[in-house]
Amino acid sequence: MVPLLPVYARSLGASGFYIGMxxxxxxxxxxxxxxxxxxxxxxxxxxxxxxxxxxxYALISLAFMFASSVQALILVRFFQGVASAMIMPxxxxxxxxxxxxxxxxxxxxxxxxxxxxxxxxxxxxxxMISDRFSLNAAFGCMGALAxxxxxxxxxxxxxxxxxxxxxxxxxxxxxxxxxxxxxxxxLFCLRFAYTACIGIIWGFLPxxxxxxxxxxxxxxxxLVMLGVFISGLIHVPMGYLADRLNRPAxxxxxxxxxxxxxxxxxxxxxxxxxFAVNVLFGVGGGVAMPALMALxxxxxxxxxxMGAVMGLLTMAHSMGMLAxxxxxxxxxxxxxxxxxxxxxxxxxxxxxxxxxILHRGAIAAGxxx
Numbered sequence: 433m434v435p436l437l438p439v440y441a442r443s444l445g446a447s448g449f450y451i452g453m454x455x456x457x458x459x460x461x462x463x464x465x466x467x468x469x470x471x472x473x474x475x476x477x478x479x480x481x482x483x484x485x486x487x488x489y490a491l492i493s494l495a496f497m498f499a500s501s502v503q504a505l506i507l508v509r510f511f512q513g514v515a516s517a518m519i520m521p522x523x524x525x526x527x528x529x530x531x532x533x534x535x536x537x538x539x540x541x542x543x544x545x546x547x548x549x550x551x552x553x554x555x556x557x558x559x560m561i562s563d564r565f566s567l568n569a570a571f572g573c574m575g576a577l578a579x580x581x582x583x584x585x586x587x588x589x590x591x592x593x594x595x596x597x598x599x600x601x602x603x604x605x606x607x608x609x610x611x612x613x614x615x616x617x618x619l620f621c622l623r624f625a626y627t628a629c630i631g632i633i634w635g636f637l638p639x640x641x642x643x644x645x646x647x648x649x650x651x652x653x654x655l656v657m658l659g660v661f662i663s664g665l666i667h668v669p670m671g672y673l674a675d676r677l678n679r680p681a682x683x684x685x686x687x688x689x690x691x692x693x694x695x696x697x698x699x700x701x702x703x704x705x706x707f708a709v710n711v712l713f714g715v716g717g718g719v720a721m722p723a724l725m726a727l728x729x730x731x732x733x734x735x736x737x738m739g740a741v742m743g744l745l746t747m748a749h750s751m752g753m754l755a756x757x758x759x760x761x762x763x764x765x766x767x768x769x770x771x772x773x774x775x776x777x778x779x780x781x782x783x784x785x786x787x788x789i790l791h792r793g794a795i796a797a798g799x800x801x
Contacts, residue, residue, distance in 0.1 A: 433496070433554075433574060436562050436649065437505070438638045446502045448636075448769075452761025455635040457506045459754035461513030463747055470521040470743020477592035478526040478739070479585065485518025486582035493575030497568045513750070521746040525739040528729040534675060536726035541671020544721060548664030552657040559653025610740060618790040619728055622687060623748040624755070625783025626717065629694045629776045631756025633659065633713070637697070637706075640769050645702055655706050662714025663721070671722035679723040680791040686720025687784040689713075694780060697773035755779075 438451050446454070473481050492515055495508045524543070531539035554574075561570040610616060637656060641647040647655075674682055693713035700706045728745055732738030756779075760772035 448764030537674030552661030627752030628756035689716030
């Protein structure tokens with residue numbers, strides 16, 4: 433629905449701020465609940481939250497069909513964020529639990545490949561369904577896919593009793609301990625900055641491409657899909673390298689590529705220049721994220737709080753999406769939409785600098801951490 437919601441909201445009379453709120457409401461509700469569900473899954477197991485979250489996601493998807501105002505779209509997105517909070521940090525923690533030591537980058541690369549390819553195919557298919565049939569048909573397909581995932585999780589995932597999170601004898605550390613950890617803080621800030629850039633692209637690239645260049649829904653879907661598709665394509669080989677090379681250095685290198693790409697959006701002149709900077713953005717994310725998530729898995733195992741650590745990082749993801757969408761909306765209303773991409777570059781550079789400072793010793797020593 434990413435390439436369709438902003439244009440649909442504009443047809444309902446939404447300003448840039450309200451378009452930002454439609455995307456930000458999803459992130460806002462997730463932000464407050466992600467740490468709660470992640471930490472709770474460390475005690476109660478992962479499967480119940482994954483199954484329940486997917487079921488709620490399927491039901492909420494149908495509510496989009498009846499949302500005929502900007503305010504209704506914001507409300508539906510808010511509750512969709514609640515359902516999403518049950519899924520992502522818990523599923524990431526599940527993968528972290530079953531990852532063999534020394535293969536953190538490859539395992540998270542495989543998992544993130546599935547996530548990114550789903551995110552990349554979704555906008556493309558959504559645009560095509562909307563062009564050929566209707567917007568409601570795209571909403572219906574989204575709900576059907578979520579229901580299929582719910583049924584598959586219920587039937588194929590082992591019982592809660594067999595999960596490592598439930599059988600682990602070690603007590604999870606306090607929130608105070610986790611929040612004061614310098615490595616977790618560095619991962620949190622960089623994940624926030626990266627997803628702020630994604631929030632700008634997902635929320636406002638469709639409007640930018642529509643108003644500036646008059647691109648079709650299918651073309652916009654291709655552009656929104658492209659970055660995450662390229663990123664997913666290289667997650668596995670980059671994850672393999674992350675298990676053998678300097679992870680902090682890989683993260684920093686990929687982050688600088690993302691910074692250059694998001695800045696490049698403000699200088700685009702049509703479809704093919706948008707295509708080129710999207711490819712660069714995807715490559716940068718594909719280099720940085722497997723190594724970042726590998727470090728997160730290691731921290732989760734060492735602290736016996738995999739769900740809490742993944743909840744914090746997914747919280748950073750939601751906060752970044754919210755901040756990126758709202759900042760871009762303000763830039764659109766008071767300046768020019770092109771300037772929002774330059775602002776995203778500044779945010780990404782700040783996150784990269786903070787990460788580099790906290791990991792300068794590991795980068796200089798060539799350590800994988």
